[in-house]
Amino acid sequence: MSDILEKLDKAGLSPKQQSALTSLCRAVIHPEARVIAIVGSRGSGKTTMMQRVHEAVDADPCFAVTEIIDAALIDREAGILSTCIQALFDTGKPYSKFSETERDLKNAYEETFRQSLSLGDSFRQIAREMSMAPKQYLSTVEKRVLESRKLPEQFEDFLGQLREYRRKSSNPKNDKTPRMVVFLDDLDLAPTELLRPWAKAMVAHFAIDGITWVLSYNQKRMVDALSSPRIHHKKKKPDRETGDALLNKLVSGNDQFVLGGWSTEDRANFLPLHHQDPHATNNTDEKPPTPPSLQGLLERSGNHHLLLLLPGTPRGLEQLYEWLDRTETERNDQQATANSPAPAESLATTTASKQQPEGEQPNSKEQGDTAKYSDNLDPHVAMVKLAEVNHWKSFSGYLKSVPSNRIACKFTWSPDISVSAGDWVELLRSAKTIPRTTPLFEMPLPTLVRKQWTKIAQGEALTEVLCHLALRTETMTPYQLLGRMPFTHSRLNLCQIKCRFHENKLDRFLKDFGEQTGHHLFWGAWHKADDQGMWHFTLSPQLFWEKLLNLREGYPRDLLKALYYHQETLETHLEQVFNDNDTAFKSQFDLTGEGLQRGFLPRSLRALILLVDALERAPWHELEARQNHWSPITLVQCASAFQLSALAYRLWPDEIIFDCLSASAKQTEEEKGKSPEQLETGPEQASEASPPDEASEQVTQPPLVLYFPSQAFSRISQVSEQEINKAYRNLVITLTKLVKDEREIIAKDTLPSGISYENSRRELLSLLAKMLALPAVKDLSLPQSTTIEKETQSLFDAIRKRCQPAALDDPAS
Amino acid sequence: MKKDNVFMVFNTKGKEVVYEYRWGENHNPKFRLERATRRIGTLETPPTPEIKSYEELDRVFLLVSERGSGFKFLRQWLTSRQEHVISQHKISGKEGSPPKNWVLIDGNQVIQQNSLVQPDQWNAFLKQDMGCYILDRTFYGDNPITEKTGSVLTQINATVEAMRTDPSFRFIHASYHLPSLEIDPLFSNLLDQCHVYRLPQFNIDELCTWLDELVKKYQNRTFTIDLKDAKRSLAQVILYSVGGQPRLTSMLFRLVDDAIQAQLPEDERDTPPPKKPPSSGSFVLQAEDLATLFRLQGTELARNPPHIVERWKEDLTGFLKNDTHMVQLLRRYADNQPKPSTDAHYTADYKLYLAGWVGFDPEKKWGIRSQCHKQWAGELLRHFDQEKERTR
Numbered sequence A: 001m002s003d004i005l006e007k008l009d010k011a012g013l014s015p016k017q018q019s020a021l022t023s024l025c026r027a028v029i030h031p032e033a034r035v036i037a038i039v040g041s042r043g044s045g046k047t048t049m050m051q052r053v054h055e056a057v058d059a060d061p062c063f064a065v066t067e068i069i070d071a072a073l074i075d076r077e078a079g080i081l082s083t084c085i086q087a088l089f090d091t092g093k094p095y096s097k098f099s100e101t102e103r104d105l106k107n108a109y110e111e112t113f114r115q116s117l118s119l120g121d122s123f124r125q126i127a128r129e130m131s132m133a134p135k136q137y138l139s140t141v142e143k144r145v146l147e148s149r150k151l152p153e154q155f156e157d158f159l160g161q162l163r164e165y166r167r168k169s170s171n172p173k174n175d176k177t178p179r180m181v182v183f184l185d186d187l188d189l190a191p192t193e194l195l196r197p198w199a200k201a202m203v204a205h206f207a208i209d210g211i212t213w214v215l216s217y218n219q220k221r222m223v224d225a226l227s228s229p230r231i232h233h234k235k236k237k238p239d240r241e242t243g244d245a246l247l248n249k250l251v252s253g254n255d256q257f258v259l260g261g262w263s264t265e266d267r268a269n270f271l272p273l274h275h276q277d278p279h280a281t282n283n284t285d286e287k288p289p290t291p292p293s294l295q296g297l298l299e300r301s302g303n304h305h306l307l308l309l310l311p312g313t314p315r316g317l318e319q320l321y322e323w324l325d326r327t328e329t330e331r332n333d334q335q336a337t338a339n340s341p342a343p344a345e346s347l348a349t350t351t352a353s354k355q356q357p358e359g360e361q362p363n364s365k366e367q368g369d370t371a372k373y374s375d376n377l378d379p380h381v382a383m384v385k386l387a388e389v390n391h392w393k394s395f396s397g398y399l400k401s402v403p404s405n406r407i408a409c410k411f412t413w414s415p416d417i418s419v420s421a422g423d424w425v426e427l428l429r430s431a432k433t434i435p436r437t438t439p440l441f442e443m444p445l446p447t448l449v450r451k452q453w454t455k456i457a458q459g460e461a462l463t464e465v466l467c468h469l470a471l472r473t474e475t476m477t478p479y480q481l482l483g484r485m486p487f488t489h490s491r492l493n494l495c496q497i498k499c500r501f502h503e504n505k506l507d508r509f510l511k512d513f514g515e516q517t518g519h520h521l522f523w524g525a526w527h528k529a530d531d532q533g534m535w536h537f538t539l540s541p542q543l544f545w546e547k548l549l550n551l552r553e554g555y556p557r558d559l560l561k562a563l564y565y566h567q568e569t570l571e572t573h574l575e576q577v578f579n580d581n582d583t584a585f586k587s588q589f590d591l592t593g594e595g596l597q598r599g600f601l602p603r604s605l606r607a608l609i610l611l612v613d614a615l616e617r618a619p620w621h622e623l624e625a626r627q628n629h630w631s632p633i634t635l636v637q638c639a640s641a642f643q644l645s646a647l648a649y650r651l652w653p654d655e656i657i658f659d660c661l662s663a664s665a666k667q668t669e670e671e672k673g674k675s676p677e678q679l680e681t682g683p684e685q686a687s688e689a690s691p692p693d694e695a696s697e698q699v700t701q702p703p704l705v706l707y708f709p710s711q712a713f714s715r716i717s718q719v720s721e722q723e724i725n726k727a728y729r730n731l732v733i734t735l736t737k738l739v740k741d742e743r744e745i746i747a748k749d750t751l752p753s754g755i756s757y758e759n760s761r762r763e764l765l766s767l768l769a770k771m772l773a774l775p776a777v778k779d780l781s782l783p784q785s786t787t788i789e790k791e792t793q794s795l796f797d798a799i800r801k802r803c804q805p806a807a808l809d810d811p812a813s
Numbered sequence B: 001m002k003k004d005n006v007f008m009v010f011n012t013k014g015k016e017v018v019y020e021y022r023w024g025e026n027h028n029p030k031f032r033l034e035r036a037t038r039r040i041g042t043l044e045t046p047p048t049p050e051i052k053s054y055e056e057l058d059r060v061f062l063l064v065s066e067r068g069s070g071f072k073f074l075r076q077w078l079t080s081r082q083e084h085v086i087s088q089h090k091i092s093g094k095e096g097s098p099p100k101n102w103v104l105i106d107g108n109q110v111i112q113q114n115s116l117v118q119p120d121q122w123n124a125f126l127k128q129d130m131g132c133y134i135l136d137r138t139f140y141g142d143n144p145i146t147e148k149t150g151s152v153l154t155q156i157n158a159t160v161e162a163m164r165t166d167p168s169f170r171f172i173h174a175s176y177h178l179p180s181l182e183i184d185p186l187f188s189n190l191l192d193q194c195h196v197y198r199l200p201q202f203n204i205d206e207l208c209t210w211l212d213e214l215v216k217k218y219q220n221r222t223f224t225i226d227l228k229d230a231k232r233s234l235a236q237v238i239l240y241s242v243g244g245q246p247r248l249t250s251m252l253f254r255l256v257d258d259a260i261q262a263q264l265p266e267d268e269r270d271t272p273p274p275k276k277p278p279s280s281g282s283f284v285l286q287a288e289d290l291a292t293l294f295r296l297q298g299t300e301l302a303r304n305p306p307h308i309v310e311r312w313k314e315d316l317t318g319f320l321k322n323d324t325h326m327v328q329l330l331r332r333y334a335d336n337q338p339k340p341s342t343d344a345h346y347t348a349d350y351k352l353y354l355a356g357w358v359g360f361d362p363e364k365k366w367g368i369r370s371q372c373h374k375q376w377a378g379e380l381l382r383h384f385d386q387e388k389e390r391t392r
Helices: A002-007 A015-029 A046-058 A080-090 A100-117 A123-129 A134-170 A192-206 A219-226 A240-250 A264-268 A278-283 A294-300 A304-309 A314-339 A343-355 A364-372 A379-389 A393-401 A404-410 A421-432 A447-452 A459-472 A478-484 A486-494 A503-512 A514-521 A541-548 A557-562 A568-589 A605-617 A620-625 A632-650 A654-670 A683-687 A692-699 A710-717 A721-737 A740-750 A760-773 A775-779 A788-812 B071-092 B107-112 B120-126 B147-163 B179-183 B185-193 B204-217 B231-242 B246-261 B287-303 B307-322 B324-334 B347-354 B371-391
Strands: A035-040 A063-070 A179-185 A211-217 A256-259 A497-502 A525-528 A534-539 B008-010 B016-018 B031-035 B048-052 B060-064 B102-106 B132-136 B170-175 B196-198 B223-225 B283-285 B358-360 B366-368
Touching: A002 A015, A002 A046, A015 A035, A015 A046, A015 A256, A035 A046, A046 A063, A046 A179, A046 A211, A046 A256, A063 A080, A063 A134, A080 A100, A080 A134, A080 A179, A080 A192, A100 A134, A134 A179, A134 A192, A192 A211, A192 A219, A192 A240, A211 A219, A219 A240, A264 A294, A264 A304, A294 A304, A294 A314, A304 A379, A304 A459, A314 A379, A379 A393, A379 A404, A379 A459, A393 A404, A393 A447, A404 A459, A421 A605, A447 A459, A459 A478, A459 A605, A478 A486, A478 A605, A486 A541, A486 A605, A497 A503, A497 A620, A497 A632, A503 A534, A503 B371, A525 A557, A534 A632, A541 A632, A788 B283, A788 B287, B008 B204, B060 B185, B071 B102, B071 B132, B071 B170, B102 B107, B102 B120, B107 B132, B107 B147, B120 B147, B147 B185, B170 B185, B179 B185, B179 B307, B196 B347, B204 B231, B204 B246, B231 B246, B231 B287, B231 B371, B246 B287, B283 B287, B287 B371, B307 B324, B307 B371, B324 B347, B324 B366, B324 B371, B347 B358, B366 B371
Parallel strands: A035 A211, A035 A256, A063 A179, A179 A211, B060 B170, B060 B196, B102 B132, B132 B170, B223 B283
Antiparallel strands: A497 A534, A525 A534, B008 B016, B031 B048, B031 B196, B358 B366
């Protein structure tokens, strides 16, 4: 027995498949096995499994095995059972000499075969159709009934003879008669009307000792075929219950081996079977290069985001793999031909090849994308292929009319969608998982996906992939996405500080900070309150982003007007600041402008969700509660510290941040002159194992961990961008280097539950102190409020310092 | 009693005295006055700064100024000059009755008739006794004209009219600019007959003498001041901050003085400057340092205005309540905008000028005089708006 299990060919199978194969085989060779079934959907590897078992069992003399019968090819007239009987008889071939036993066997076979042909045919029906006389009719039916009762006996007889014959023919000394094993593949594809009578007969008579039936079918279709049609039902839907019962009678639950969908990891590591021929490696000394996994292929073609949508069946995976492999070689060939000729020609061919894939889209930005993806596979083409492989008909139809990176622009969520606290936690948990091959569970689906494609694909995964495509190619900005998702929007709405200030107080505040005032006004929104002299000040990251995207005017005209802002330098300065901001941000964050990888919000759905969560955890409301003790500028300071920590803290796991930092620390020394856009490389790219041909490029690009609005902060604090980048890096380093315990304490404090209401004041102050004491926040050199006295004192201190040498020299002279 | 809101210097005897800049005393015998012109606020007819010797002074004129602008000094100057005339008269032995010195008629006393006993000067005036009279209505609040006061004013009016043409008659009507004066029988009548002068605010040259005093005060001390050639630019800073208003200037200098004093060692404070420089050497305040100091203390002053500012605001509010145009104009000026070119009404400008808020700013533009004034005008307007909303 164990020989057979050892002989099983497990090459190229995943561990899961291997164990499934072993247990299947063990069930087949069990002495009391009657009917064994391999259950699975189309392309899930049933046939492969069956073949492997067939191979192993066939080699063993204890078993006599039929060929694998493809039920799809069974002739309607012949019927299933008769085909099986024929196959059984064929196992004894060749019948060379017609001995007596052989003749007997043949007679038994012929008789059984003949009887089995009429299995399931209703003789009453036949007789009625032939309009026989009643007597004749009855006798025909009677004859038939009697005959059909004989069939099991005959079959048993035939089987006994066959086994005996097989025993003798293989090894006369062998005292053990072999078990017969019938392999029936794709049973659900057999003619439907044959299945029910066959199954009934099987249950009644043919699941007997000495023969094992190995079947493979698709559960759903099989049940449908076995169900009796409900005549009175309007739509004549079959009664699935009867089908299910019959199937369970046929194959006991224990003997059904279900081949489930592949896990996401297995999908990613998929390798087609023919790529892994073990004999090839054994024979030759030098190993051929191991073929890349499906993940590797996708990454090489720049479509790693599609990992989420890989089909769950090996056949689909194989199709995709082969297609990717083929297109890659094609691309390589194209490049090779493009590189070989003279430079002028090559230029022409490359431009032609660039324009070819997206020639129909005249948008300049799209062309920029193609330039970027020129080495890569067009993501849209890959998406179409994926839809095809997955058999998503409606989706691939949609893809024909709308480019895949545009679909996410059509996403809307119904405004009353809300994510409960529990679901939100789950969503965050799945957003944090590494590697990112699990979809975002509990992610509310956009209307388009929910209505049309939930049945065909994992809606969450599809949503994420489509968003990814849109965000990467800038057909949608992260801010737009945030705005559309009502569930994140409602959370962001909580991340704000609303304060009231009196005009007189404001007058002083704004004067105190002189030239830097404008950068702070920029953050918030000012509204006049109903009561006299009071102003509402709202501060939130959202408002900040809005201003950066130029969605609102940050210049608080009304406020300044009410304050009679007349300090000339200040006012001109303010205008200057706002004009500068406008022009700078217009060029940097222009939605219609060219260029990829710009912006300040992370370009990933997961990162955005995590950012929202991190922002939500910052103690906005506690800060708001203490408004009397803060000037608007302190508030801005705190708000920016919150946002900083939110970006740094929760966006990516610490390991990634730390890896990137340690990688970048070496490079920054050499690359100080780099522009911030080049520094802004997403963590995904940074953490990816860079392919060898791009390694040199990677070295010249020191990755900054996150998208950080350093330009915006530069405007605010009037510190050069480089310094802010440095400071920011410091902040992240500080956060990652903090001892784990300390980090937990701060993280706990940041949680809303971490602040108890009794001690809120003390705890808030300590929390803010912690926030503001972070060296990087200090390094941002946000202005501090000073008094005239202090300034005067510092003036005199400066004079003292300056005159010190002279004062000392004087007495000597 | 040592006041804490005025600039103190040490006199030649080493005694600490209040420093008072007097026109006509220190350098020249002339007094500076500004004449309010018809279309004030335009560069066509700006207020003319007129430096007048005693003889050139109009015989009858209206003197208008804000509170705390140094009317007392003018009076002292007039008296001293007249004494000079009298002594000249005696020396030359000219014929005729000798000129009399200036007589001050307390307007509060005579017009309101608070006291039953009328002073002798008043009676002499009513008898049309030739001489030099100052009608001091500067204590006079914004009181409505009653029948009683009206009759006294008419009386004065008639007397002035009778004596106006006589060369030995001199008359100065000194007052603040208040809403009730606009329909005051005496004031409005005189407005027709003579010029309106305003007491001036310090200009750059005058502020330089203040700075000289400051430098002098810190000679041979641990902290000395070295202004070199930057005196005028420093004066510009002061002008920018307080606009040269006498009371504010004095207070600003006091604040700066205090700030430097605080840096001196204990034994050097409140003592006259020593003859020799200190043996341990000294720290030198350059012009830039002093400019920063003036700017800082100017902000301090704007934040903590002297009490007189409340009176100025009160006086101005009286006008603002009745004159929307004035509010609009002040709003514009406080907002650092010029008067619209289409606005050809100059009454509001005239009133604001006389009340001491508006004039030429350091950059020679017509607007609110200084940063302090701007700050206070803003506050005043905000308060005014809020009051208006409350009563709506």
